[in-house]
Amino acid sequence: MKLVTAIVRPERVQQVKEALFRAGISGLTLSRVSGHGGEQEIVEHYRGRRVMVEFRDKVEVRMAVSDAFVDAAVQAIVQGARTGEVGDGKIFVQPLERVIRIRTGEQDTAALTPVTETKLTPA
Template identity: 50%
Template sequence: MKMVTAVIKPFRLDDVREALAEVGVHGTTMTEVKGFGRQKGHTELYRGAEYAVDFLPKVKLEVAVADDRVDAVVEAIIEAAKTGQIGDGKIFVHNLEQVVRIRTGETDRDAI
């Protein structure tokens, strides 16, 4: 099993959710986060004063999937989140040791 974590632009969230549903993903966790990479933030003007915005708003999605579904999930996220502009985000894939559904006690693949 794998955990796929994607950090994307907030306005692409609905498109990514739809793309994940099309490849059979029915559950995901979404967190509003802030960060920066090569974008390095920007400056804004507020009431006549200019200030730096170092951390940009992003959305972090976490999806637990079976090993054989990872490529389809990653590809769906890429296609739906990509704008071609700097700051489109990143996808991280890492191993899951164990998954347990609290309500039923199901484990691993059955719990996903």
């Protein structure tokens, strides 16, 4: 299992979500974040040079997936998020040790498999 974290442009979130759903990935968490890509923006000042670090609004999309879904998730994010301009974002893939579905106690891959409609009970 892997935790896939992507930082994307807010205006591309809808496309990213749609691409992920088409790839069969629907369990995800979105957070608004503020980020910087690491590039140095150097501004010339009358007293010398100053390094500007400007933070931009981004959206973090996080999803826990079984190993078989990692490549599909990465491809879907890239397809949904890429504009070709700087600032398109990044994707981080980390090992994931345990997953527990709280309602059923299911663990790991069983906890990641979407609950089918027949198993669904009213909220």
